[in-house]
Each structure stands twice: as structure tokens, then as C-alpha cells.
Amino acid sequence: MHINWKGKIKDEFYVLGHAAVPVYLLDGQMPVLFDAGFTALSRIYVKEIVQVLDARSPAFLLLTHAHWDHVGSAAYFKNLWPQMKIGGSSRAGEILKRPGAVDQIRSMNKGAIYDLRKWGIDEIFERPFERFDLDVTLENRKTIQLEPSLSVEVIYTPGHTWDFLSYWIPERKILVASEAAGCDGISEFLVDYNAYLDSLKTLSLLDVEILCTGHNLVLTEGDAKKYIFQSIDDTKKYITMVEGLLREENNDIDRVVTHVKAVEWDTKPLPRQPEKAYLINTEVRVKLILDHMKDKK
Numbered sequence: 671m672h673i674n675w676k677g678k679i680k681d682e683f684y685v686l687g688h689a690a691v692p693v694y695l696l697d698g699q700m701p702v703l704f705d706a707g708f709t710a711l712s713r714i715y716v717k718e719i720v721q722v723l724d725a726r727s728p729a730f731l732l733l734t735h736a737h738w739d740h741v742g743s744a745a746y747f748k749n750l751w752p753q754m755k756i757g758g759s760s761r762a763g764e765i766l767k768r769p770g771a772v773d774q775i776r777s778m779n780k781g782a783i784y785d786l787r788k789w790g791i792d793e794i795f796e797r798p799f800e801r802f803d804l805d806v807t808l809e810n811r812k813t814i815q816l817e818p819s820l821s822v823e824v825i826y827t828p829g830h831t832w833d834f835l836s837y838w839i840p841e842r843k844i845l846v847a848s849e850a851a852g853c854d855g856i857s858e859f860l861v862d863y864n865a866y867l868d869s870l871k872t873l874s875l876l877d878v879e880i881l882c883t884g885h886n887l888v889l890t891e892g893d894a895k896k897y898i899f900q901s902i903d904d905t906k907k908y909i910t911m912v913e914g915l916l917r918e919e920n921n922d923i924d925r926v927v928t929h930v931k932a933v934e935w936d937t938k939p940l941p942r943q944p945e946k947a948y949l950i951n952t953e954v955r956v957k958l959i960l961d962h963m964k965d966k967k
Contacts, residue, residue, distance in 0.1 A: 673888040676718075679880060680890070681842050686718040687711050688791070690886050690941035691739060694846055696839065697722055700729035700816040703754075704837060704846045704882070709742035709779040710786055712795040716743075716750060727751040730806075730814065732822065733758035734848040735834045736765040738778035738799070739947070740884070745800035757806035757814075759826070761833035772801045778947065785944045808835060827873065829866025830858045836873065843877055845894070848884035852901030854942070856934055857908040858884070860954050863962070867905055874898045885943065912959045921960060927952050 676685040682697035687707055693715045694704040701723055707715060719728070731747055731754055734740055744756060765771045776799040786794055808814075810826035823838040827850035837846040845851070849858035850869050859866035874895070881894035889897045911933075912926060919925040927949065935948050942948075 671890040671893055673890065674886055679888060681844075683842065683844055683880065684718075684722060685882075685888060686722075687715040688789075688941070690789070692882075692885070693719070693743070694882050695719060695722060695728075696816075696822075696842075696844070698816055698820055701726060702814075702816065702822060703728045703731045703747065705734055705740045705848065705884075706731060706744040706747060707742050708739060708782050708786070709746070709799045710783045710794045710796065711791075712743040712746040714791075714793055716746070728754045729816070730754065730822075731756045732808070732814075732835075732837055732846075733762060733804075734836065734846065734850070734884070735759075735831045736762040736771070736775075737831065738775040739782070740848065741766070741775065741802075742779045742782075742799055745802040746795070748802055749800075755805040756802065757808045758804050759833045759835050760807050760809075762835075763804040763807060765833060766801065766803065772799075775799050778944075781946060782944055785941075789941045810835075825872065827869035829862055829864075829869045830860050832861050834869075836869075838876055843879035844882070845873065845876055845878045845880065846882040847873055847898075848882070851881060851883055851898055852904060853884045854886045854938070855904070856943075857901070857905040857955070858951075859905065859958065860951060861958075863905065863909060863955075863958060867902060870898060870902045870905070874902070886941070908955075909959055912956055913963060916956070916960055916963065923953060923956050923960065926956050930956065 676689050678684050684695040685692045687693045691707040696702045779799045808824045812824040814822040825836045827834050827836045830849040836850050878894045881889040915926045915929050
């Protein structure tokens, strides 16, 4: 099943806030949030988290990576639930200490307010993104034991970024992979497409029944594992397509980005990735492929 709405998915597992920019919640004795979305959606996230947890505090907020649209509400959550521990990779922690990175996260979250209004969102939190620190540094294959029969395993899945972690809940067969598994039909490698493909292959070995992507989509039942294999095929096709366009356009990156945008972004309905973010990411992807082409010569 393809789920593009928010609410309860299965076994005390929820998509909250907005399906396009979700916060995932695993309820239990030690509730866990996964990712923190946009700053502007902070109040909506909290309202829906409280509807599930009532007066209880989340025990953890586990971040997949330090991109602006996955950490936006983290400080807001921490201020509300100070006992909650924020976890992420050591590289994510380093990124969040860089003034330039924080400024970019703040700027992108401010820009997202315009997009949310276009999506018809009225309840917008307009204060700027606040910097925060990690409470827990997570390493590859670390297991967080929540209950005797409920745990979260950390899996290092680079390719979209170098700080990327996916989270596997083996007892529920839930995988929070965000962009590491592809996202809304877009191949999401931004630092290395070979590492990205290797991460997809690692995830494909898991017995996944619920797959949580970064935006717009949760896959269940047989569609979950099928989506991971499809993402591998889609990434290879994307690389081949861009290589062809680069040859046709004599390595003109701007023209290739325009072609790619027409194929995979212009045709998508709202809500979709903000245009500025999409163009930045697509230019990065095209440059990576061009660099690999040059290395092969």
C-alpha cells in the first residue's frame, strides 16, 4: 500500500504534522520521534504528538541527517520536552555547530513559509529556526533498547549525505530510511551515488513491511521492499539519463538541470519539494554525475 496521508499507520506508529514533511512517532514505554521537519510546522507537530502521548514526553528524537527540512523543529521540541534526548550521527552534530550551516538551515526554513501557504497551511509558526546540540551520538549498528521486546537499530546509510542514519525497528519490521531509500520518485544522492546505491542494497536485505521515506510517502506490505529495489533501478536510470543529457548539452549543467526539472519536478502536484531546494539538489546531482564521467576518461 502507498500511504500519502498522516495518521496512525500500524502498531502505535504514526505519521504526524504533514505527509509531505512528516515527523514519525513510535509510541510505547519510551516514545520515539524520528526527524523534526520544518520549523514553521512546529506547533502542528506538537499538537498531534500530544494527541497521541497526552502528558508523556518523547524519550528520543532520532535525526536521519542535518538537512534543514529534517531538523527544523528540534529545538522547539527540546524546549517543550527537555528530558527528551536528541540523537544523530557525529557528523550531524558537527554540521549543527557550524555557523554557516545553521544560517542556511534558518534561511531555508524561513523560505518554506511561502510554500506552506501555497499548500493551504494556515497554522504557521513564524519564529526562526533555533540551533540545538545532540544529546546522544549514534554509531552504525548501535541498538537502542526501548522495551524488552522493542528496539531501534541504527544503520549508517551514506549517499544522500555523509551524516545519514536510517532506523530499523526489527520487532515491527518498520524502516525509517527517509531519503536513503529514494523520495517521491527522485533519486536522492547528493554526495556519492555509489555510496547511495550501496546503502540501498544494505536496506534491501531487511525484511521490511513498513518503509518511511523522507517526504510524501509511506509504503506498507509488499510495496515496502519493492520500493527499495525500484529505487535502485531508478537511480541507475537517472544516472544514465543525466549522462546522456550532459553529452547532448556539451556538459552545460544549467541546461541539463532545466531538462531534468521538466521531467521530474514540473509535472508533480502540490505539495512538492520547494523549488529552490529542488534546484540546489539537482545541480549537485548533475555535477556529481559529470565529475564521475570525467573520472572515467
